[in-house]
Amino acid sequence: xxxxxxxxHFVRGPDWTWYILFYFFFAGLSGGSYFLSxxxxxxxxxxxxxxxxxxxxxxxxxxxxxxxxLTLDLGQPLRFWHMLVxxxxxxxxxxxxxxxxxxxxxxxxxxxxLFITVSFGAALVRDRVIRVRLLDSAAGLxxxxxxxxxxxVGALLGLFIAGYTGVLLAVSNQPVWSDxxxxxxxxxxxxxxxxxxxxxxxxxxxxxxxxxASVFVRFERLFPLxxxxxxxxxxxxxxxxxxxxxxxxxPWILLWLVALVGLLPGLGGLVTSRLTVTxxxxxxxxxxxxxxxxxxxxxxxxxxxxxxxxxxxx
Amino acid sequence: MADITPGQxxxxxxxxxxxxGCKACEVACKEWxxxxxxxxAFGDGYDNTGVLDAENWRHVQFIDRVPDEASTAGQGKAWxxxxxxxxxxxxxxxxxxxxxxxxxxxxxxxxxxxPSVCNGCRDCIAxxxxxxxxxxxxxxxxxxxxxxxxxxQGGLEPACAKACPTxxxxxxPVIELRQxxxxxxxxxxxxxVTEARxxxxxxxxxxxxxxxxxxxxxxxxxGLPDAANAVLPKRNNVGGYLxxxxxxxxxxxxxxxxxxxRREPSVEPGAPPPDDIATPAAVPAKVGxxxx
Ligand code: SF4
Numbered sequence: 034x035x036x037x038x039x040x041x042h043f044v045r046g047p048d049w050t051w052y053i054l055f056y057f058f059f060a061g062l063s064g065g066s067y068f069l070s071x072x073x074x075x076x077x078x079x080x081x082x083x084x085x086x087x088x089x090x091x092x093x094x095x096x097x098x099x100x101x102x103l104t105l106d107l108g109q110p111l112r113f114w115h116m117l118v119x120x121x122x123x124x125x126x127x128x129x130x131x132x133x134x135x136x137x138x139x140x141x142x143x144x145x146x147l148f149i150t151v152s153f154g155a156a157l158v159r160d161r162v163i164r165v166r167l168l169d170s171a172a173g174l175x176x177x178x179x180x181x182x183x184x185x186v187g188a189l190l191g192l193f194i195a196g197y198t199g200v201l202l203a204v205s206n207q208p209v210w211s212d213x214x215x216x217x218x219x220x221x222x223x224x225x226x227x228x229x230x231x232x233x234x235x236x237x238x239x240x241x242x243x244x245x246a247s248v249f250v251r252f253e254r255l256f257p258l259x260x261x262x263x264x265x266x267x268x269x270x271x272x273x274x275x276x277x278x279x280x281x282x283x284p285w286i287l288l289w290l291v292a293l294v295g296l297l298p299g300l301g302g303l304v305t306s307r308l309t310v311t312x313x314x315x316x317x318x319x320x321x322x323x324x325x326x327x328x329x330x331x332x333x334x335x336x337x338x339x340x341x342x343x344x345x346x347x
Numbered sequence: 348m349a350d351i352t353p354g355q356x357x358x359x360x361x362x363x364x365x366x367x368g369c370k371a372c373e374v375a376c377k378e379w380x381x382x383x384x385x386x387x388a389f390g391d392g393y394d395n396t397g398v399l400d401a402e403n404w405r406h407v408q409f410i411d412r413v414p415d416e417a418s419t420a421g422q423g424k425a426w427x428x429x430x431x432x433x434x435x436x437x438x439x440x441x442x443x444x445x446x447x448x449x450x451x452x453x454x455x456x457x458x459x460x461x462p463s464v465c466n467g468c469r470d471c472i473a474x475x476x477x478x479x480x481x482x483x484x485x486x487x488x489x490x491x492x493x494x495x496x497x498x499x500q501g502g503l504e505p506a507c508a509k510a511c512p513t514x515x516x517x518x519x520p521v522i523e524l525r526q527x528x529x530x531x532x533x534x535x536x537x538x539x540v541t542e543a544r545x546x547x548x549x550x551x552x553x554x555x556x557x558x559x560x561x562x563x564x565x566x567x568x569x570g571l572p573d574a575a576n577a578v579l580p581k582r583n584n585v586g587g588y589l590x591x592x593x594x595x596x597x598x599x600x601x602x603x604x605x606x607x608x609r610r611e612p613s614v615e616p617g618a619p620p621p622d623d624i625a626t627p628a629a630v631p632a633k634v635g636x637x638x639x
Binding site: 040041042043044045046047048049068069072073076077106107108109110112113115116119120121124128130132133134135136139189192193196197199200201202203204205206207210211214215216217218219221222225247248251252255256258259263266308310 | 398400440443444445446447448449451461463464465466467468469470472473474475476477478479480481482483486487488489567570571572573576578580581583584586587588589590591593594595597598599601602603604605606608609
């Protein structure tokens with residue numbers, strides 16, 4: 034953003050394509066799911082614990098894909114660790130640049146990886162998938178206040194992982210990306226929308242998690258509203274920069290339409306029933322297939338939004 | 348040229364008013380740096396290099412202003428030519444975002460990508476406002492003009508400046524070059540060439556460019572952002588993180604509303620029990636404390 038005059042861009046595109054698109058997608062889902070899981074544990078009922086664990090079971094594999102995609106995208110994949118360690122002769126040591134979102138993101142991923150791995154292990158122990166007495170007591174370390182702090186910090190990290198990718202794009206000189214500061218918020222909101230939809234479907238596949246189904250129905254209505262608001266802010270910021278046409282040119286406009294269609298189930302529910310959950314809950318148990326389709330629609334929308342942003346600028 | 352001393356800022360003054368478009372600089376650069384170059388592409392004009400990239404660290408731009416039907420002699424303005432190069436910005440966008448520390452300022456105050464440190468993340472490509480950097484597909488690292496770092500270390504001036512037959516490209520200590528440029532632009536103004544202007548010689552563009560230019564038209568004509576548009580990537584950090592933070596706060600509030608609302612009874616008359624829909628049997632009596 035450089036004020037009201039149209040921005041001039043003479044930059045070259047970085048060729049961030051499929052690996053980065055899917056990294057942004059899985060980072061959004063992993064961070065979003067882990068956040069929702071923490072939210073259920075911190076502010077939900079005891080009955081929400083199975084759904085919270087489900088959130089971790091989604092967040093963990095989604096997270097595992099992220100470093101693989103990032104590494105494959107590098108020109109020198111075997112130097113992935115250079116993100117953390119400076120190998121400049123005479124200047125060797127850890128490297129952290131708080132003003133470079135890529136540097137901050139690399140460290141955040143390491144930290145998030147620690148949280149998510151421990152939480153995943155603890156969930157397996159508590160679900161009795163792993164039965165080792167020693168691990169039982171280790172998982173007990175995360176009870177009480179320690180557990181609350183752990184969940185709080187982890188949830189915040191999840192939010193960061195879901196959103197910083199948008200800031201990374203904005204901190205550049207690319208058209209579209211650098212003409213707005215809304216991308217971090219937009220990616221975060223869309224990550225929450227996708228995570229809510231995915232978990233909202235999966236809770237119907239774990240008997241003891243169904244108790245949280247109605248909460249997810251409400252998540253699925255509220256987060257798309259947040260996402261829509263950020264799309265509006267994004268559009269408003271691109272107008273003075275003169276790059277709105279580029280962001281919404283053909284064929285990207287089709288991706289934007291898919292992204293908007295992905296918001297419709299949630300927004301439709303909000304308009305017709307607001308936050309009241311009545312019929313949907315009962316129907317949901319009977320027809321998880323319909324919920325699955327809605328979930329797929331929302332997730333495709335999440336992917337399309339990121340694709341539109343990534344590809345239209347380069 | 349005098350001794351090249353580490354600790355002093357060196358750069359190029361490229362005077363486009365005397366560039367004749369011979370491309371000797373491009374050839375010398377490729378020869379010294381062993382850049383194979385691409386197949387030349389012949390289009391509408393004389394520019395068969397196209398752009399600065401991993402293979403072209405110098406690019407002679409030809410800006411065609413020949414009128415379709417010549418009604419005047421052109422007065423030397425029919426073609427603008429400029430030998431473009433990395434600007435070795437004082438506040439360099441590429442160096443700012445580089446997460447690995449591969450991009451450094453050398454002892455000659457130039458901006459250099461260390462090929463042994465770069466991991467090919469391409470953040471610098473998204474950042475450089477001049478479109479200078481490109482990935483070398485064979486080496487898997489980002490590449491650009493080094494201002495002949497190796498030659499400077501050996502006390503030699505850069506290959507392009509040495510090869511330029513018209514002294515359009517002048518190499519030397521930046522302070523000296525700025526003085527020379529000031530004198531040159533004043534002389535041109537005295538001769539009535541009022542469109543001549545310096546670009547990057549003062550701090551208005553990225554704190555000053557070590558490779559700066561005398562241009563014969565507005566910077567945008569040459570693909571150079573004007574001073575108002577010469578902005579650093581990090582300008583979006585605060586706004587970007589702040590919006591993310593506000594969104595996160597709204598996400599938390601939304602989540603809390605969703606959790607709170609389930610405790611309230613349904614308001615729709617005759618509707619089934621609001622929620623939760625799970626039967627008591629489906630809810631475990633104890634789920635294992637504050638699990639994490
Ligand atoms: S012109 Fe581009 S590559 Fe050269 S120093 Fe400036 S930002 Fe870096």
